[in-house]
Amino acid sequence: MTISDKTRVAPHNMAINLSHSGGLERQHVTARSARDRQVHTLWAHGRWEKLAAILPDFCCNHPPLRYRGLSACTGLDEPKSDLPLLLQIWMRQPNIAMDFSLKRNPPRTAAPSSAIEIQPVDTRGRTSDFLRVPHTVFKDDPQWIPPLDLERRLHISTSRNPYFQHAEARLWVAYREGAPVGRISAQIDRLHLERYGDATGHFGFLDSVDDVLVFQQLLATAEQWLRSKGIVRALGPMSFSLWHETGLLVDGFDRPPSVLMGHAQPYYESHILRAGYRPIRDLIAYAYDCATPTPPTAARIIERSNRRSKIDIRPIRRGRKDINEEFAVIMDIINDSWSDNWGFVPMTAEEVHEFGSLLRMLTRPGDVAIAEYDGEPAAFILVMPNINEAISDLRGRLLPLGWAKLLLRLKWWRVRSMRMPLLGVRKKHHGSTTGAALALMLIEAVRSFNFENGAEFAELSWVLDDNTRIKHIIDLAGGQIYKRYRIFEKDIPAADR
Secondary structure, eight states, X not given: OOOOHXXXXXXXXXXXXXXXXXXXXXXXXXXXXXXXXXXXXXXXXTOHHHHHXXXXXXXXXXXXXTOXXXXXXXXXXXXXXXXXXXXHHHTTOHHHHHHHHHHHHHHHHHHHHHTEEEEEOOSHHHHHXXXXXXXXXXXXXXXXXXXXXXXXXXXXXXXXXXXXXXXXXXEEEEEETTEEEEEEEXXXXXXXXXXXXXXXXXXEEEEEXXXXXXXXXXXXXXXXXXXXXXXXXXXXXXXXXTTSEESEEEEOTTSOOOTTOOOOOTHHHHHHHHTTOEEEEEEEEEEEETTOOOOHHHHHHHHHHHHHSOXXXXXXXXSTTTHHHHHHHHHHHHHHHSTTSTTOOOOOXXXXXXXXXXXXXXXXXXXXXXXXXXXXXXXEEEEEXXXXXXXXXXXXXXXXXXXXXXXXXXXXXXXSEEEEEEEEEOGGGTTSHHHHHHHHHHHHHHHHHHHHTTOOEXXXXXXXXXXXXXXXXXXXXXXXXXXXXXXXXXXXXXXXX
């Protein structure tokens, strides 16, 4: 096998593509640098020793998508793609070919992370890159469900999300060779600072390919911004707050996420720990079979409580004149029952209105129920259809026909899975048989309603791992732990500036 002198000559505006048969094909590209021209010249003149000397460095700096004609020369393709070039060099200088093979291996482990670039999300293009990062990270994960792109854009919009009326945030994207490979947010909630005075900020939206240096640089960027604002502790992930997607999935990767719950790859946790973070709280998600009636122990608690006092369970009134009053009752119960919960910050009036609009659109009368104890609203429960089931094949897009599919699945076909994100019992009933009965009766009420309407599965989430009272109630109701999420923290004192 030989290469003719005519074939060997390569003008500077031509790239060399070495086929696996050993021949040369020419593709028209523009020489991008002096190093490009040097490689072409050395090849054309048969300067194999010098060519082998510079190729390891050359390979680490030429992405195959930009220099497709040099695919056999780039160390970023599959390892076998260098074989034709090595064969060509070996025909002239076998020792040099072997030397090149040894030289180019070490840079392969260091090269991917050496070109990481962290950019703020300050243009439309970077906003799109920010939203598309998970599509890269989870492209081979059959359990991941792409969220609706429109909903995510509204969520990160400072003009549309009422969260930003009391908070500020920054978003970043990590790029490698022009391709987005990671993302993160950092946010500061003034209401949290006013309530706790702990100089704590939060990070969220953390997604990345499997590269610890990408994680470290993203987290370091978020920490630097938080530190510049006087923050001394970073906590997360929260996207953006406890009312939104919270915690990192650390157990339960084999099941798809429910609506408003996150997903992750198994390597996320180890990379976060290597960046200096430590676990602070675990959040539990329970699986619940809607076909399972109230277990005997729970039924006895309900019966015993009913003998002593009157508990009435009713759906919320959804009339235009009543709905605002009903939501006011629900928020009053939440603020009372959750006031001592770790990290709790009450919703603002604007956030309550936004949340109410969402519930009116997604829920039916039997999905939200209030328990009255001796005529006084004492507890409530809310379940919602698992939208993720309905959008699993839409790839995050509502156009051109995604909106029609979603409407059909929600209004006519109905999804078969639900999520219970909210359950609250007034504080004065905590730790009592009455409190347990209120919660159990509410769970049974929404279970039977949704089971009669075709629901088969429900996720009860999330619950703090140290909230033994609620965990005990869910155990009594028949729930089984099937997922675990984790929140991490790290001190970022001003001395580290």
